[in-house]
Amino acid sequence: MHFDAENLFSENQAITADAVSTNVIDMGAKTNLAGGTPIEVHAQITEDFATCDDLTVEIEESDTENFASSKVIASSGALPLAQLKAGEILPLAYLPRSTGQFYRLKYTVGGADATAGKVYAGITHGRQTNGV
Numbered sequence: 001m002h003f004d005a006e007n008l009f010s011e012n013q014a015i016t017a018d019a020v021s022t023n024v025i026d027m028g029a030k031t032n033l034a035g036g037t038p039i040e041v042h043a044q045i046t047e048d049f050a051t052c053d054d055l056t057v058e059i060e061e062s063d064t065e066n067f068a069s070s071k072v073i074a075s076s077g078a079l080p081l082a083q084l085k086a087g088e089i090l091p092l093a094y095l096p097r098s099t100g101q102f103y104r105l106k107y108t109v110g111g112a113d114a115t116a117g118k119v120y121a122g123i124t125h126g127r128q129t130n131g132v
Contacts, residue, residue: 063102
């Protein structure tokens, strides 16, 4: 699996409370993803989470880089703490076909704030599927 620094949302970003990804990805003015190859999003836990109840990861899109008005276009749903272990791949397989210019991830921590937990996430081509 290959990542490009320009296409990373989070690079081992510590998520201890509600947050948005460190990086915003600019897809260019009014991108139309209606055709072509689906754009893969890979999000993976790189450090075990602790003390929170769950984590929800959402993909947001906006026409402005400051996300003054944004909408959620995909969600992992609430993932329980037992699932938030290093190596776990989060269920955000593809960037939905949409027309926004800017994209980011939004992390919502359920229950108490986490005392540990990190995520690595970005757009990739060629998802690794052999379990390594």
